[in-house]
Amino acid sequence: MAVYTDISEDDLKWFLTEYDAGTLLSYKGIAEGVENSNFLLHTTKDPLILTLYEKRVEKNDLPFFLGLMQHLAAGGVSCPLPLPRKDGALLGTLSDRPAALISFLEGMWLRKPEAKHCREVGKALAKMHVAGEDFALKRPNALSVDGWKVLWEKSEARADEVEKGLQNEISAELDFLATHWPKDLPVGVIHADLFPDNVFFLGDELSGLIDFYFACNDLLAYDVSIILNAWCFEKDGAYNITKGMAMLEGYQSVRPLSDAELTALPILSRGSALRFFLTRLFDWLTTPEGALVTKKDPLEYLRKLRFHRQIASAAEYGLAV
């Protein structure tokens, strides 16, 4: 469960006086997510999500995230809209945390996505990439190669507690990726965390994307590798080529990938698998027992990383190159 910060009813009512959000009827903490504290609010107007920004979110980045949601929504991407305060600001303070109200998005995330859903996610990601082209603000990816090294330094000494031999394996992987990471591919605004729990569906129809708090400027094809990792593997660790094919076709129906992007897909997928392995490993080693958050398994991403090491070309993901 991710409610790191408690709020009192009085404080919340006071916070709401800054907005034209109606009168509070009820509120409850949301059990999902790992980064921030989220609450569902019912008022005499539309339902809202209240987010209190926690440890890994830099306050200076919030105008980028909230502005991006506004920009994408205006560009036809279905995503939550931040509600401005009466003074026009998108951000307030509650329980000593930066806090925002965003619109409630109908739908639910899929526990068992199928190939047809992967196709929709591919399309939606490509639409987001296109809609983000003229977004003026910039945010470098703090979780690319240099950021991975910093994260790794914090976990390295204890990595073998999770699996013997990890210290050597991951150090070598980082060296490899630092040397071979592609530089000349198309860049733009990427979501960077488009996992199943961040995509809502109503029936089989994709109703929207949420959780833009890792969004940044980086290689567009890196974002494709993230969804490939997050959506196209089965619980037993096997890659599902039918899902991969559907996802890549969906993406390319909106934004075709260049030959260089396709060639780079295996190494980008190694990188994105490593990125999620490293944040999970850090959380695994540092989250106190009994904390109200579900820890995610780092080894799931180690297995994906090892899979991508064996891939010789993007054709093996389900696409003729």
Ligand SMILES: Nc1ncnc2c1ncn2[C@@H]1O[C@H](COP(=O)(O)OP(=O)(O)O)[C@@H](O)[C@H]1O
């Ligand atoms: N705009 C929204 N509309 C509906 N539900 C939302 C919205 N934003 C967040 N949620 C709910 O809160 C949960 C956690 O949100 P998320 O942004 O993924 O949190 P975190 O950043 O902490 O990972 C989601 O799984 C969803 O249930």
Ligand SMILES: N[C@@H](CCOP(=O)(O)O)C(=O)O
């Ligand atoms: N998707 C990441 C963790 C970030 O969680 P989210 O709730 O913000 O999507 C992972 O699976 O490691």
